[in-house]
Amino acid sequence: YKKINGDLSRLEAKDIFDLARSGDKFSIGIVDFFCEYMAExxxxxxxxxxxxxxxxxxxxxxxxxxxxxxxxxYLSKYALGMTMENLKISFGELNEEAGIKGAAALVIKK
Structure with a gap:
């Protein structure tokens, strides 16, 4: 609440993740809740x-x-063990540009 000066319209997911990373217990709870549903x-x-x-x-x-x-x-709570044996989880390199670059690749003819 302090970080966004009480203006909830300025609140972004990044703020919550940043605060969780810094140890804010309320934000850690929100991230944990989100992660369980994402894992499901x-x-x-x-x-x-x-x-x-x-x-x-x-x-x-x-x-x-x-x-x-x-x-x-939480993932092992929802996924079969055999599906996780050789599973890799990674982050893309394009960040917010992935969608627009993917769309552009569909229309650009080489």
């Missing part, structure tokens, strides 16, 4: 598709290890 969704994906790699990109990827550690904490 990823667990369903793993159980159905069984991909070799999951790549986070865009703004959420900037959360870094706070996000990754939280998801790993």
């Amino acid at each position: 969704g990823l667990g369903m994906l793993l159980n159905i598709v069984n991909p070799e790699i999951i790549i986070f990109t865009g703004g959420v990827a900037r959360a870094g290890d706070v996000l990754l550690d939280g998801i790993k904490k």
